[in-house]
Amino acid sequence: MSPMSSASPVPPVLPMSPPMPVAPDTTREGGRRESSGSNGSNGMIGTSGLIGSSVIRPDAVDKARGDFAFSSDLWAEGMLWGKVLRSPHPSARILSIDTARAQQMPGVMAVLTWADLPGDQVFGLDAKDQPVFAHDVVRYAGEPIAAVAATHPELARQAVDAIVVDFEPAIPLVDPDEALSAPATHEAGNVFRHITLRHGDIKAEGDVVVEGTYEVGMQDQAFMGPESGLAIPSSDGSVDLYISTQWLHVDRDQVAACLGLPPELVRLHLAGVGGAFGAREDITIQVQLCLLALRTRRPVKMVFSRAESFLGHVHRHPARMWYRHHARRDGTLVKVEARIVLDGGAYMSSSAAVIANATCFAAGPYRVPSAAVDGFAVRTNNPPCGAMRGFGAVQVCFAYESQMDRLADALQMDPIELRLKNAICSTDRLITGQVVGGTAPVAEVIRAAAEAPLPEPASGDLLELPGGAGRCAEYDKVVRGTGFAVGFKNLLYSEGFDDFSTARCRLDGDMATITCAAAEVGQGFVTLARQVVTETLGVTKVRISSGDTNEIGSAGSTSASRQSWMSGGAVLEACKAVADRVLSMAADTLQVRPETLRLSVGYVVSGDGIPLISLNDLTRGKPVEESVVFHHKPTDPLDSDGQGNAHVSFAFVAHKAVVDVDVELGLVRVVQLSTAQDVGKVLNPLQLLGQIEGGTLQGVGLAVMEELLVADGIVQNPSFTDYLIPTTLDAPDIVVTRLVEEPDPLAPFGAKGAGEMPAISSTPAVVSAIRNATGLALSRVPVRPQDIAFGYAKSDSA
Amino acid sequence: MATMSGIARPVSVEGVLDVLDEDPATQVLAGGTDFMVEVNYGHRKPQSIVALSRVAGMRTWQVVEDHLVIGAGVTYSQVMKEQLADLLPGLAQAARTVGSPQIRNAGTIGGNLGTASPAGDSLPILLALDALVNIRSKHSSRSLRVDEYVIGPKKHALQPGEIIVSVRIPLSDTSQEFLKVGTRNAMVISVAGLALVVDWKSGRVGCGLGSVGPTPIRASEAEAWLAGVIDWENRRIPDRDGYGQEFGRLVARAASPIDDHRSSAAYRSYALSVCGKRAYERIRRQQRQVLPGIVNGE
């Protein structure tokens, strides 16, 4: 059994347990068995509730039964329905906007454009370059132009159709390489950021040189819960916005600026979030909703259709990457050269930070003494791109791991041996000059993932072969391949950003209330916060509240694999401060020294565990409350050579993939992905497994099917009919061979963020396995059936 | 805004036909798996609806002499169940390729014909089986072959007031195969689909193609070629080099696929020829081993 598959009630992950392979299905069984034993009222199923136990989410049952209220389920008395008019053109001048007919429709309460915006016209996470409403030009197909509020959603749709916009379409700039030299499509120019990274001896040469060009298509976060929210105006001119987002406070700041209101008058509340993966970092409907509510003086609700959702949020940056690796004959890496171009689309969003990641991590988790990397994020008339799970680390991992395979081939060396030979460790330097520091068990994750035993050969069941339910496979034409990849990424924000999280803990009797604005987007912060409370205060009655933006300070974004560390850290410190106060109160009452006391299951107990006084007696009606602001270690910006201590910490991951390929039809069935991950410490085994399975599968999607197709700036497949994500029949068995627990000295509990890592190395591992099965180069993801079928037919006849 | 005047839920075919006779603009709702998608996208704005779900007579199938009559309201899940799947393995195979379990529980054969999409997965096999579409209105009834019924992309020959009540399929001694290629292992719109039926009793070959032209296509040349090489007396499909390939080539020649965001014309033709070859080989092997049709449904 794997460390994750234990059904025992004790914390199932033992730090030093040897890597134990599992039969394909037991990882999933483990999760199910544990949760099916549900009986506790406090959501702690057969566990202590402490750190390290598989505490079940408080909303798990509601979500499973469809009772959970998502932001799309919000409702208020007398509310109106909002709807946005979007540009059909990727590039055009707006000659006029005529809203007269829409305004006159009965039941239409407001039709608003740029001219109605009292505050800033533009917003953005970084540079404020994106208009709330297009004014004289549109720069991408899908850009908002006007917003309507009406008494019925269908009426709102008709009103939007009744707005007449006179466009003068222009030829869109859609090629990211051309963007570097083409006339600017925005006064801020076409280059969001160019990073020149130079490290070591850039003239160094290797005995063996391999070169390749790689491409990554535009992936979408494809969350289930569409963008939605409800804005409720108050008579004092303030507004409450209930919204699904990843970061309440930064939304608030942008919304308030555009509304021309002081931030205190815009109160954001977290509504039920149906997935995020980066797509809710930028604001989408927030300003329009508040503006409509303030104008109509009525609550306004908006829910994106699926098509609008695909057009309304940012996507993963498509990438074009050129690489040249130099190595000595024994496999030691000498130098990596790369040129990375990310298509950021029409507006900046987080492009500048994404290209920084892509550039900093361009060489992979390897010891690379010299490097010359040029990273560009450019502006085009394609849909804006920004944050998505893996954030720049995904694209380059596909390229550098493809290169490592190519290099192993050229050296006639085992690809895993090559990776082990160059694996970075904590005392080595990255190509940014930064010493890795902390913990870097790269060799361990490589070995553990590589050790997984191979699954049984495919049975003859057509459902289990490539093509699945379509039953088009021919057993004789199915070839099995295996592949391997390693990846890594920074945790938390980088480049000198002053990142922090705020939390408040209030203990009243044996009931603790945590207020922290960390956005719960499905990752399990609400569960973790409970565990932290139980661990530090010894109570199991815990209320978690995200408050509103006036009640508590910022918790930062639910992104960058940072909330367990940052908000977990804030909650931990707040709880510790409360514990200290409670213990000194008890010490006073009991006339003992506080060091002789601790907290356990609702009591202050003596050193040897004898209950002395209950928390109810001590604090009921006299609550103890502490607030803290938690910061991580400061980082530095990158200098003009892309050098500097820009990152706080790193986590590492490896995947081994097994695929079956119908080489004639070009169809793929990913059979198994085994993985090992550097997690520092396991806080909640079940939730961690959820992150690993989900992230790994998202990587499978990018490898073989997920792509938002954009032709001449127009998205071709904005629907779940045509934007394909893996189904159960596409999901491989995911086997966790090892969770490496080397505590990060800087992190609360030593735990590293774990949300993004699984999505990084799974894609290159799958493609490597397809290459292994077919012998094809396959330099672009997602790999399409025709790439395999036609490539194979050609190589077969040659 | 126009409001909906209501949903009629008759319990008999006659009741449905009465509603349509009174108001031919009334829209027919079966499982709703196409209908509601169109409503959600604003492509369909029904003023009045007649629902078929309570018409018990349309939700069953029966053997009538040497034919099988399948009610228009029969779902994919029903088609995949044993008895029907034994009689029509190719249709059961096609049904298994449709959508997800939820869609197969709701979606009907009548609805697939009603949408008349070139990607409708039941259409190639119905074509290959020589199925007749039984159509009625209050005052008339008629039957059309599938290739007479589908007259263009998502266009069919129904007149106002008419509905499909059933499909009628000759019962015979057949071998059947259905293959569908898509870029996902389940719940995917077909990039190319092929149904092959060899009728040992009548010495006839049927081959229907999906998603490779504006309508489901009959591969007549390929059918004739295969009928010509089969040793009907000994029930043998020749095991000769290049025969499967030739069949695949002829099948692909019947197609007129397009490039779109789901695939390229070149890959569609190619995949079709591979499917033709594989269908040929599967039926040849089945015949030799005298195996019953294999169904992978649950």
Ligand SMILES: Cc1cc2nc3c(=O)[nH]c(=O)nc-3n(C[C@H](O)[C@H](O)[C@H](O)COP(=O)(O)OP(=O)(O)OC[C@H]3O[C@@H](n4cnc5c(N)ncnc54)[C@H](O)[C@@H]3O)c2cc1C
């Ligand atoms: C997620 C999803 C996946 C899908 N996957 C597939 C797939 O893999 N393959 C595939 O072929 N299809 C697929 N479909 C489409 C759809 O499920 C099928 O076409 C199904 O057969 C439609 O049947 P229905 O009973 O739901 O029809 P409805 O949606 O109720 O009706 C469809 C049309 O047929 C008309 N109609 C229905 N019954 C009759 C009748 N008796 N007489 C006259 N007109 C009638 C209706 O007026 C309407 O125009 C999918 C749909 C969804 C939502």
